[in-house]
Amino acid sequence: MLSELKNEWKNTIENELRSYLGADDIPALSIGVPPKSEMGDAAFPMFPYAKAAGKAPALIAKDIMALISGKDHPSGEMLVAGPYLNVRFDIPSLSDAILSEAERAGDEYGAVSDLEGRKIMVEFSCPNTNKPLHLGHMRNDSLGESVSTLLKKAGAEVMKVNLINNRGVHICKSMLAYKLFGNGETPESTGEKGDHFVGRYYVRFAQWEKDAAAMKEKNPDIVSSPDFIDPDTAAQEMLRKWEAGDEETRALWEKMNKWTLDGLSESYRNMGISFDKLYYESDTYKLGRSEVMKGLELGFFRKEEDGSVQVDLSPIGLDKKVLLRRDGTTLYMTQDIGTAVRRHEDWPFDSLIYVVASEQNYHFKVLFYVLSLLGYKWAEELHHLSYGMVNLPNGKMKSREGTVVDADDLLEELTVLARREIEAKGREEAVGDVAATAKKIALGALNYYLLQVQPQHDMVFDPEKSISFNGNTGPYLQYTCARISSILRKADDEGYDETLFDGSLLTDDDEKALLKAVESFPETVRKAALNYDPSIIASYLYENAKTFSHYYHDNQILKAETKALSVSRLRLIKALRTVMKNGFALIGVPYLESM
Numbered sequence: 146m147l148s149e150l151k152n153e154w155k156n157t158i159e160n161e162l163r164s165y166l167g168a169d170d171i172p173a174l175s176i177g178v179p180p181k182s183e184m185g186d187a188a189f190p191m192f193p194y195a196k197a198a199g200k201a202p203a204l205i206a207k208d209i210m211a212l213i214s215g216k217d218h219p220s221g222e223m224l225v226a227g228p229y230l231n232v233r234f235d236i237p238s239l240s241d242a243i244l245s246e247a248e249r250a251g252d253e254y255g256a257v258s259d260l261e262g263r264k265i266m267v268e269f270s271c272p273n274t275n276k277p278l279h280l281g282h283m284r285n286d287s288l289g290e291s292v293s294t295l296l297k298k299a300g301a302e303v304m305k306v307n308l309i310n311n312r313g314v315h316i317c318k319s320m321l322a323y324k325l326f327g328n329g330e331t332p333e334s335t336g337e338k339g340d341h342f343v344g345r346y347y348v349r350f351a352q353w354e355k356d357a358a359a360m361k362e363k364n365p366d367i368v369s370s371p372d373f374i375d376p377d378t379a380a381q382e383m384l385r386k387w388e389a390g391d392e393e394t395r396a397l398w399e400k401m402n403k404w405t406l407d408g409l410s411e412s413y414r415n416m417g418i419s420f421d422k423l424y425y426e427s428d429t430y431k432l433g434r435s436e437v438m439k440g441l442e443l444g445f446f447r448k449e450e451d452g453s454v455q456v457d458l459s460p461i462g463l464d465k466k467v468l469l470r471r472d473g474t475t476l477y478m479t480q481d482i483g484t485a486v487r488r489h490e491d492w493p494f495d496s497l498i499y500v501v502a503s504e505q506n507y508h509f510k511v512l513f514y515v516l517s518l519l520g521y522k523w524a525e526e527l528h529h530l531s532y533g534m535v536n537l538p539n540g541k542m543k544s545r546e547g548t549v550v551d552a553d554d555l556l557e558e559l560t561v562l563a564r565r566e567i568e569a570k571g572r573e574e575a576v577g578d579v580a581a582t583a584k585k586i587a588l589g590a591l592n593y594y595l596l597q598v599q600p601q602h603d604m605v606f607d608p609e610k611s612i613s614f615n616g617n618t619g620p621y622l623q624y625t626c627a628r629i630s631s632i633l634r635k636a637d638d639e640g641y642d643e644t645l646f647d648g649s650l651l652t653d654d655d656e657k658a659l660l661k662a663v664e665s666f667p668e669t670v671r672k673a674a675l676n677y678d679p680s681i682i683a684s685y686l687y688e689n690a691k692t693f694s695h696y697y698h699d700n701q702i703l704k705a706e707t708k709a710l711s712v713s714r715l716r717l718i719k720a721l722r723t724v725m726k727n728g729f730a731l732i733g734v735p736y737l738e739s740m
Contacts, residue, residue, distance in 0.1 A: 146242050147234060147664045151176050151187045153219040154232050158189055161212050165205075166197045177229075182654055185224055185231035186661065192228055202228030236657040240648030240717070243664045247720040255670045255727050261300035266488060267293045269500035270418065274311040274405040275319035276344035278412050278552035280606055281502065284535045286418045287595040289500040291679040291732050292530065298731060299674035304492055307420045308484055311402050312427045313477070317383040319343050320397055321376070322350040332404050338553065340408030343401050350376060388474055412552055417588060417733060422491075424484055430475045433483025436519060437468045445518045456515055466511050481512050482519075489523055496526040498677065503531040503601070530677050533603035535595070555608065559587035562612040563620070567740075575739045585735035586620050587612070592733035593619030597683040617687050619734050622725070625690040627740040629722045632702055636715050639703070645712040655696035656714070659721055662689050666724040670731070679732050686728045693721060 159174045172193035179188045191202035191209070198205050206225045213223065221232040247254045269289020272278060278286075293305050310316075323346045332342040354376045360367055367373050386394040413419065437454055440446045446456045452471035458464060468479055488497065499509060509529035516524035537550060563586035567579055576582040594611035598604040614620045651660065662685070673681035702718065705711040726736045 146239055146246065147186070147236075147661065148668060150219055150221060150234055150239075151232075154187060154221060155189070157213060157218050158209060158230065161209050162194060165209060165212065166194060168197065171197070179226065179229070179231055182658065184226050185222075185233040186236070187221075187232045187234075188226070188229045189231070190229055206230040236660050237649050237651045239664075240651050240660050240713075241646070243660050244648075244716055244720045247663050247666075247723050251723065252727060254723055255666045255731075256298050256300070257667050257671045257674070258300040259671055259675060260296060263301045263495045264304070264492065265296050265301045266304045266306055266492060266494040266497045267296070267500065268306050268308060268497065269293075270413075270420075271308045271310060271501070272405075272409055273315060274309060274343070274402045274409075275316050275347045276405075277338070277340035277408060280537075280550040280552065280555060281535050283416070283552050283555070283591065284532065284595045284604075285500055285502070286413075286416060287592045287733060288530070288532055288600055288679065290418055291592070291596055291682075292498065292500065292677050294731050295670065295674040295677075295679065295682070298670050304421045304494070305419065306422050306424060306488065308424045308426065309406070310426050310477075311406075312387065312398075312430065312480075314380050314384045315347075316398070316402075317380045317387065318350040318376075319347040320394075320401055321380050321383050322346040322353060323401065324397060325353075332408075338408040338411065339404030339406075340412070341551070341553075342408075343405045350380075384474060385472060415556055416552070416591075424488070426480045426484070429483035429487050430480040431483065432487055433479040433481070434469065434475055436482050436486060437479060440468075440515070440519055456511075456518070458511060458514065461510065461514050463507075463511070466515075468515070478508065478512060478515070481508075482515060485512070485516055485524075485527070486521070489521070494523070494526070496528060497523075498528045498530050500530045500532070503533055505529075506531055528677075530600060532600040533598075536603065536605050538605055538607055550606075556587060556591065558608055559590055559612055560584050562608065563587045563590070566612065566614055566620070576737075577739070582737065582740070585737055586623060586740070589619035589623050589729075589734040591619070593622065593683060596679040596732050597687070599680045600678060614740075620740075622686050622690050622729070622734060623737050624740045625693055626722060626725045626729070627737050628697070629693070629718050629725070630738050633715065633719055633722065635703060636711075641712050641715060642708070643712060643716070645709040646716055647709045647713055650707075650710050650713045651717060653696070653700065655692055655699070656717060658692050659689070659696065659717055662692065663717075663720045663724055666728070673731070682728050682731050686725060686732075689721065689725060689728075693718070 155174050155176055159171070162171055162174070163169055174189055177188040177190065179185050191205040194205055195202050200208075203225065206227075206229060209230055210223045210225055221234045224231050224233065250256070267289055270282060270286050272282060289305070293303050296303050323343075326349055327346065332339045335342060337345075357374075357376050360373070368375065383394060387398060437446060440456075441448060441454055446454050446468060448454050453467050454469040455465045455467050458466055466478065467476065468482075469475060485497070488494070501509065506529065509527075513524055513527050513529075516527070560583045564579060564583040566586070567576060567583060590611045594606060595604075597617060610616075611618060612620060614624055651657070666685075669681060669685045673679060700714070702714045703711060705714060729736050
């Protein structure tokens with residue numbers, strides 16, 4: 146097929162370049178795609194050879210084409226496009242092979258074996274048990290779930306893990322606020338989802354902090370009053386009690402943690418997110434502390450005058466980092482050290498990918514360095530998949546101020562918007578279960594919008610735009626696939642003779658573009674998986690949808706000029722539906738037969 150032909154041409158051109166340059170060791174020849182179809186189907190740049198040849202790349206391209214033209218070469222027509230030597234293939238003649246491969250593999254089409262035999266652990270989500278999931282978590286969850294699916298499609302054995310951040314001073318803040326202001330209410334008594342209930346007290350603590358700061362500013366002497374409680378000092382004291390095993394503190398912690406975890410589990414189910422194993426910070430922080438003490442004994446870390454244990458980061462261009470506070474309590478870094486060690490003991494991975502926002506770039510640089518100091522060779526295979534922040538059209542979100550976009554509320558809002566679209570178009574009868582369809586459209590809108598942007602970039606999430614049935618959105622892709630399915634259902638009802646297929650009839654530019662798209666799906670999956678970048682799949686699917694829409698507008702499929710042409714076009718769009726459905730599964734967009 147095309148990929149094999151491209152590699153044959155690559156080898157042919159490289160061999161000719163070796164003779165042309167009089168050298169066996171030359172830069173590897175890359176394969177690109179011309180920006181316009183009339184310029185060919187494969188582009189081979191001559192830039193890397195200009196210095197050795199002493200000629201401009203465009204002249205090299207002409208010389209190499211002339212040399213190859215007089216010899217046997219793979220099928221295809223050569224043409225020079227500036228500094229590129231391009232090749233145009235007879236796409237229709239390859240159509241049967243391309244479509245047969247997609248048909249044979251079916252749901253497995255697109256799978257590659259680049260990561261076969263590798264065990265890869267992916268950590269994502271990692272919520273705190275003091276608040277519900279918000280839009281930022283949703284980008285994390287969409288990205289982690291998609292990357293995990295892509296890695297599996299590339300042959301890896303994948304374990305999806307979630308670290309529940311269920312201890313620390315931030316958890317104590319919501320606990321303390323509940324203890325002081327809760328008056329015994331519960332999620333059951335208020336009718337709230339557990340994580341929302343606890344999150345309300347995290348916001349209440351922040352308000353208490355503000356009130357206390359205002360009181361101190363107005364009357365500095367108030368701090369000496371026995372009735373005045375400093376919020377931050379009280380939260381730190383509660384953490385100390387927790388780590389000391391205080392029964393009352395532990396009982397409150399267990400109760401509030403359960404409320405939050407029950408709520409989070411419901412959110413994950415609604416978003417289609419799952420994990421193979423949950424880790425809890427409360428189970429690993431002690432191991433982290435022992436690892437830090439081991440490093441202290443070995444001289445890797447140092448105990449400072451204030452009693453804290455720190456690591457010198459000058460070898461990696463940084464200052465110092467506290468690993469244990471002076472009162473002996475642990476930090477995020479401490480528990481992350483213990484969690485990493487425990488994970489490798491549980492499931493000796495070949496690599497571990499942390500899906501965490503770019504705000505934590507420093508944290509992971511330090512974590513990986515500390516683990517390498519402790520002698521763990523596998524620290525070399527730890528990777529931070531750093532992603533950008535999600536903002537709203539009106540600015541950033543802040544959990545402590547209660548200005549975040551709640552995940553549950555957003556998904557419900559998108560579902561309502563999807564239902565309105567269905568009803569506005571009078572599609573209730575076509576879709577059947579309107580409520581179920583609206584949820585699938587909402588989930589597709591959410592995941593696609595979050596994943597269409599490259600992970601490292603910040604993004605703005607606009608709910609109204611995400612749910613649109615037009616443009617670069619999940620619903621637009623779902624609608625495109627539903628339209629293809631509708632055509633194929635009609636064809637099945639009418640009956641058609643598949644033996645009439647004639648690939649030589651697929652000469653339209655859009656037909657050739659769709660054939661190339663079907664053929665390139667496995668390579669697209671490979672690129673997305675190896676780069677941990679679902680946006681590559683999203684972009685591929687959108688381009689396919691645009692091409693199909695243009696093609697469908699300009700061409701008859703069921704009522705083409707001849708039966709053979711109809712059959713050929715039907716077989717083409719059936720293969721296109723296969724790659725669209727399979728691509729949807731990689732980025733969390735539900736496939737819909739009707740919309």
